[in-house]
Amino acid sequence: MSALAFILLYGISYGLVLCLIALGLVITMGLMRIVNLAHGAFAAMGGYLAITLMQQQGWPYAPAVAAAVVGVAAIGVLTERLLYVRLYQRPELDQVLVTIGFNFVVIGVFTLLFGPNVLSITLPPALKGNVDLGFREFEVYRLMTAAICVGVIGVLWWIFERTLVGAKLRAAVDNRTMAQAMGINVPLLLSATFALGCALAALGGALGAPMLPMEPMWPLKYLVLVLVVVALSGHGQVRASVGVAMIVGIAETAGRYLFPQFGAFFIYLLLIALMVWRQDGLFVPRRAAGVA
Amino acid sequence: MTALPSDSILMRHGVRRGEVAWLLLAVACAFVFPEYLSVGTSVLVMVILVLSFDLLLGFSGVLSFGHAIFFGLGAYVAGWLSLAGWTEPISAVLLAGLAAALLALVLGPFVLRLTGLPLLMVTLALGVLVFEAAHKATGLTGGDDGLSGIRIAPVLGVFDWGLGGRTGYVYVLAWGVLIFALLKRVVSSPFGVALQGIRENPGRMRLIGNAVLPHLVLAYAISAAVAGMAGALFTQSNAFVGLGVFALDTSVDVLVMLILGGIGSLHGALIGAPLYMLLKHFSSQWNPFYWMLLIGVLLIAVVMFGRGGALGIARHAWQGLRGGRR
Numbered sequence: 001m002s003a004l005a006f007i008l009l010y011g012i013s014y015g016l017v018l019c020l021i022a023l024g025l026v027i028t029m030g031l032m033r034i035v036n037l038a039h040g041a042f043a044a045m046g047g048y049l050a051i052t053l054m055q056q057q058g059w060p061y062a063p064a065v066a067a068a069v070v071g072v073a074a075i076g077v078l079t080e081r082l083l084y085v086r087l088y089q090r091p092e093l094d095q096v097l098v099t100i101g102f103n104f105v106v107i108g109v110f111t112l113l114f115g116p117n118v119l120s121i122t123l124p125p126a127l128k129g130n131v132d133l134g135f136r137e138f139e140v141y142r143l144m145t146a147a148i149c150v151g152v153i154g155v156l157w158w159i160f161e162r163t164l165v166g167a168k169l170r171a172a173v174d175n176r177t178m179a180q181a182m183g184i185n186v187p188l189l190l191s192a193t194f195a196l197g198c199a200l201a202a203l204g205g206a207l208g209a210p211m212l213p214m215e216p217m218w219p220l221k222y223l224v225l226v227l228v229v230v231a232l233s234g235h236g237q238v239r240a241s242v243g244v245a246m247i248v249g250i251a252e253t254a255g256r257y258l259f260p261q262f263g264a265f266f267i268y269l270l271l272i273a274l275m276v277w278r279q280d281g282l283f284v285p286r287r288a289a290g291v292a
Numbered sequence: 293m294t295a296l297p298s299d300s301i302l303m304r305h306g307v308r309r310g311e312v313a314w315l316l317l318a319v320a321c322a323f324v325f326p327e328y329l330s331v332g333t334s335v336l337v338m339v340i341l342v343l344s345f346d347l348l349l350g351f352s353g354v355l356s357f358g359h360a361i362f363f364g365l366g367a368y369v370a371g372w373l374s375l376a377g378w379t380e381p382i383s384a385v386l387l388a389g390l391a392a393a394l395l396a397l398v399l400g401p402f403v404l405r406l407t408g409l410p411l412l413m414v415t416l417a418l419g420v421l422v423f424e425a426a427h428k429a430t431g432l433t434g435g436d437d438g439l440s441g442i443r444i445a446p447v448l449g450v451f452d453w454g455l456g457g458r459t460g461y462v463y464v465l466a467w468g469v470l471i472f473a474l475l476k477r478v479v480s481s482p483f484g485v486a487l488q489g490i491r492e493n494p495g496r497m498r499l500i501g502n503a504v505l506p507h508l509v510l511a512y513a514i515s516a517a518v519a520g521m522a523g524a525l526f527t528q529s530n531a532f533v534g535l536g537v538f539a540l541d542t543s544v545d546v547l548v549m550l551i552l553g554g555i556g557s558l559h560g561a562l563i564g565a566p567l568y569m570l571l572k573h574f575s576s577q578w579n580p581f582y583w584m585l586l587i588g589v590l591l592i593a594v595v596m597f598g599r600g601g602a603l604g605i606a607r608h609a610w611q612g613l614r615g616g617r618r
Contacts, residue, residue, distance in 0.1 A: 035409060086596060092408055093355060097551055097595045100544070104588030112581040220540075224420060227413050265428070268421040275414045276402050 005136050007254045013142040015249020016149035017208035019242055021222075022229035023156055024200030026241050027193060029230055031160075033173055034084065035092050037099040039201055039226065040219035041106040046072045046202025047214040048114060051121050061124045065206045069199050076198025080191050088190075103219045110216035121209040145207050152203065157238045169193055225252075228271045232278070314562050315469065322461050329457035333529045335569045336464040337522050338549065340471055342561035344518035345546045350556035351479050352511045353491030354404065357543050358415035359519055361422045362392040364538035366520025368432075370527040371439040379445035385467065385524040392520025393513040400509035407494070416540075423538045438534030442527060453531075460529040467525060471518055475558055478514060487511050548587060551594055554603030563602050 025039045049068035053059040059067070083102070087095050123141055130137040160166035172179040172186045180186050205212075212222055229248055233241035248267065255266035321332055341363055348354045366388035373384045403414055426433045433439070446452045451459045478484050486507055489497045494504050527533040536542070545568070553564020571590075575583045598605050 029409075035412075083592070093349075094595050096355065096412065097547075098592050100547075101588045101591030101595070104584045104591065106588075108581050108584030108588060111584065112579075224413070224416055227409075228417065231410055231413050261428070265421065265424045268417045268424065272414055272417050272421065275410055275417070276406070 002136065003257065007250060007257055009133075009136075009138055010142070010257075011250030011253035012246060013146040013249075014211055014253055015246045016146045016153075017204055017211060018225060018229060018249055019245030020149045020152060021201055021204030021208070022226045022233075022241055022245055023153065023238065024197040024204065025226055025230045026233065026238065027200070028197035030233075030237070031169055031173060032088075032190060032193060032197075034087060035095040035099065036084075036197075037096060037223065037227075038079075038102040038106070038219070039197070040221075040223040041103050042072055042076060042198040043201035043205035043222075043226075044110065044214060044218035045075060045106070046205035047121070047209045047212075047218070048110065048119070049202070050206040051119055051209065051214060054122065061127070065203070068206045069202045072202035073195040073199040077191050077195045079198075080194040084194065085187070085190075106219055107216050110218075114214075114216065116216060119214045121206075121214070123210065141210060148203075148207060152200070153238075153242060156200075160238055224271075225267075228275065232271075232274055310559065311472075311562075318465055322458065326458075329461045330529075331569070331573070333457060333460045333464050334526070335566050336461070336468050337526045337529065338546075338565040338569060339561055340464075340468050340525065341519055341522040342546055342549045342553070342565045343468075343472060343475055343558060344515045344522065345550055346555065346558055346561050347475060347479065347487075347511060347518070348515040349547070349550065350558075350560070351484060351491060352487045352508055354508060354512065355408075355412050356403075356415040357412055357540070357547075358419035358422070359515075359546055360419055360538050360540065360542035362396060362516040362519035363523040363526070363542060364422070364426070365395055366392045366523025367527045367533045367537040368426075368439070368523075369520070370524035371442055371533040372432075374442040374444060374527075375439065379443055381444050381447055381463070381528050384444075384528070385521050388524035389517040389521040392523070393517035396513040396516030397509065400512040401505065404505060404508045404512060416543075419538075419540055419543055423535070423540065426535055426538050433535060436535065438532060440532050442531045442533070444528050444531065457529075464525050464529060467521065471521065472558065472562075475514075475518065479558065483507070483510070548591055550601075551591060552601050554601030557603065560601055560603045567602055 021039070021043050024042070025036060028034060028036045028039065046068045049071050050064045053064040053067055054061065079102075083098065087098060127141040127144060129140050131140050131143060160169075168179070168184050169189060171182070172184055172189050176186055205214075205218075212218070215221070225248060229241055229245045232244045248271070251270055252267040259266065318332075318336070322329060325332070341359075344362075345356075345359055348356060348359070369388040369391045370384050373379075373387060378384060399418070403411065403418070406414055427435065444453055447459060447463050451463070453459050479487070486497070486502055489502070490504055490507055498504050523537060526537065549564040549568040550560060551564070552567055553562070554560030568587075571586065572583055575586050594601055598608075600607065
């Protein structure tokens with residue numbers, strides 16, 4: 001019983017962080033339809049920026065994380081204007097190659113600036129302790145992270161499913177010329193959306209730094225997990241990606257807790273099986289998937 | 293039977309001047325830089341591996357991030373054979389290729405149903421899975437220590453391996469020439485033309501009556517066989533095999549080498565692998581940071597500005613020169 005509670009609590013809080021990072025990618029890859037393998041690089045930038053602000057400038061935790069999110073969003077806009085705009089009309093292979101190249105550049109810069117070792121983030125004392133949930137103790141940090149993730153995910157779902165912004169974005173991606181003719185400023189919309197995707201990555205990277213520690217190889221190390229969440233959730237489905245991220249988070253925590261000697265083995269086996277079984281997404285009805 | 297026009301893809305299997313020049317250069321390197329023979333041998337092994345990847349990505353349009361599975365399997369099969377007492381090298385290379393091809397025949401029907409991003413992710417996850425499995429199966433793979441004590445009998449019973457690495461270099465070069473000639477036959481055969489059709493438009497190929505999946509599975513198996521043979525040559529020339537052969541880096545390196553050299557002509561592999569290894573050798577002498585930065589910038593530059601890689605740039609310059617003379 002206590003094992004189950006442990007797996008659920010740690011799995012869900014871990015899954016929520018994954019979901020936050022993955023949602024950024026759902027936006028840039030699912031909605032904007034660009035194969036953005038550099039998403040992890042933006043997440044890692046968020047983590048590193050927050051740590052740098054705290055350690056070298058002496059900023060408190062919350063402003064450092066907020067500043068990291070804004071900073072990475074700005075870097076995202078710059079990258080989109082300079083690099084990604086040239087990729088929208090290119091074949092998938094070109095997008096894969098350029099974003100991998102971008103990963104290499106970012107990894108090189110991380111190694112130069114921060115050295116090859118793992119950098120840990122120092123949490124403020126208020127977040128360090130445990131809180132009593134009634135049936136067991138749980139880390140305050142994980143509880144707070146989970147709460148923030150739930151809030152952000154809720155807002156995102158509302159924006160994309162319930163407001164005009166979401167509809168405009170889907171229109172711009174489906175038929176760029178027509179959307180422009182209808183008076184939508186497509187380049188501005190795409191830049192803003194990309195910035196949002198990068199901001200989410202940075203928030204996930206900075207908040208999740210104690211769970212997914214910062215190291216130069218971060219952009220490639222955690223890419224597979226995030227990519228699979230996006231792929232299994234179908235194209236641009238916010239609700240489905242929450243479900244998939246929970247499954248992945250709980251499954252990996254369960255695997256590591258119950259069979260520690262196998263490490264990440266089970267999660268990858270599960271992912272491959274799910275991908276081969278349902279390549280259009282877990283929660284997409286088969287017939288609908290065939291039409292789309 | 294009607295004669296084919298001379299510019300048909302089916303006629304592109306003759307020996308070209310550039311290929312002879314490359315071979316002469318490769319032989320000359322053995323005499324000019326005898327102290328770098330072991331580096332040269334590993335470059336040639338990578339050339340063969342990149343050739344196998346070009347058949348998959350360049351001709352069939354299959355983007356796989358798990359090519360190291362086949363390279364690694366071939367490498368370990370050669371290692372196991374030697375430790376079991378089977379020290380004859382040529383048959384070991386063939387057996388390694390066969391093992392890798394069988395694995396591809398098993399995986400192919402599942403994996404190649406997917407296209408685009410799902411395909412990329414499943415092959416990536418497969419690569420990670422195999423690496424993790426190899427890491428845990430220390431009894432089979434030697435774990436972090438790898439397999440050492442690999443002994444290889446003289447090639448053809450005559451050429452001993454000890455002579456400053458020259459036997460290894462010539463042996464791998466000979467395999468490279470043979471494999472290049474065979475792959476050139478494959479890509480200029482009707483089967484190869486069908487693959488290029490599938491790359492361009494799988495839907496249309498299906499509509500005109502081609503079985504897309506069987507074609508792709510066969511291409512996957514041939515590519516895997518060549519990758520497995522490259523793995524066996526890696527083991528034999530190093531007399532060692534470690535977990536590094538399964539690493540994700542190998543799969544990514546192969547992709548980058550192919551793009552740098554030029555994709556979809558088999559010639560890009562001949563240039564891309566040496567270019568990549570030379571750049572890596574010299575830039576990591578300064579600082580590993582420069583290497584990642586350099587390769588990232590190069591990759592972006594080649595895709596954005598010079599689609600054909602080094603080969604495309606050279607061809608462009610050559611045509612510019614000839615045009616200028618007229």
